[in-house]
Amino acid sequence: MLAARTCFNIPARTKYFRDHTSYTRFLQKLSSAVTSPTNRSYASQPEGGNKAVLVTGCDSGFGFSLAKHLHGKGFTVFAGCLLKDKGDAGVKELDNMKSDRMKTIQLNVVKQEEIDKAVEIIKENLKDPEKGLWGVVNNAGISTFGEVEFTSMDTYKEVAEVNLWGTVRTTKACLPLIRRAKGRVVNISSMMGRMANTARSPYCITKFGVEAFSDCLRYEMHPFGVKVSVVEPGNFIAATSLYSPERIKAIAEKMWNELPESVKNDYGRKYFDEKLAVMNTYCNSGSTDTTPVIDSVTHALTSSTPYTRYHPMDYYWWIRMQIMTHLPAAISDRIYIY
């Protein structure tokens, strides 16, 4: 039975060892979690009832699936969509459900005015605004690639605007409602928010930032009864729209054209093309089943004892993350980087 547990079921609460007593308590909890695999299983969690959640980035990928899944669980879903005004296919599908519990909202997390408007729409549509909003899932995100010397400052800022500042902006706007409900904040980070990698600095920086923001917020919200969780998916590229060959080609062309001549000459086109070929292989890589991510978010929203961190990822990435985050860099770098 134990073997049937996937990595993302492994208890992932962050633990601080302040004294011997807390260490002993931690060991007791760990041993009970490991020896009773059904303890805190995702399946037994209560449904959404009449609770309401805002999910950002619902046009595609995890956000789209989440919106449908949470609606199926009985939640009222405010589905923030980047391209609602442009009638994107994902938005149309959610609207075609014709449910008064599924409300798509135009929401670009880079634009404060769209966030403020979304919060107004939420307030107007909550059955009892005094009871607040149960949850916000900060899912909207973009990705890119490229070595530090290949990445323009504009690119760093563009990715941070969505992944990091978009998360901060949306959370701050929702917190008064979430506090009222003693609800949940669920931030979609990434395994790249725990361990860095070459050619991923614009993305890693933002996801490390999301992790830090979530920790600070968790400490601050504890007295209010608001729980903050981070979901750190592994590789699900094949299942979502995060990368496509077209997007990679467009990024690469722009990147090469804007590179300073000295960098072009030092690295050379051959090196650039080889890196590009590696990136292209990622488009079809990873798991095509997003269930572990969807289940993690659902657990974070519905369990009375949500985890601090969820790790929906396959064994390869889970072990790599443990090694990268627990062993001295001199060892882990040798194993995975150099």
Ligand SMILES: NC(=O)c1ccc[n+]([C@@H]2O[C@H](COP(=O)([O-])OP(=O)(O)OC[C@H]3O[C@@H](n4cnc5c(N)ncnc54)[C@H](OP(=O)(O)O)[C@@H]3O)[C@@H](O)[C@H]2O)c1
């Ligand atoms: N897929 C993976 O392997 C993986 C792994 C770890 C973490 N993640 C994280 O999971 C989250 C969801 O990504 P995904 O994989 O599901 O990719 P996705 O299919 O591209 O979904 C991202 C969503 O965010 C939307 N979005 C982009 N910019 C936005 C903005 N400024 N405001 C509001 N929405 C915006 C996108 O809209 P458009 O479709 O209209 O552009 C899209 O609907 C992201 O935070 C990502 O970093 C993904």
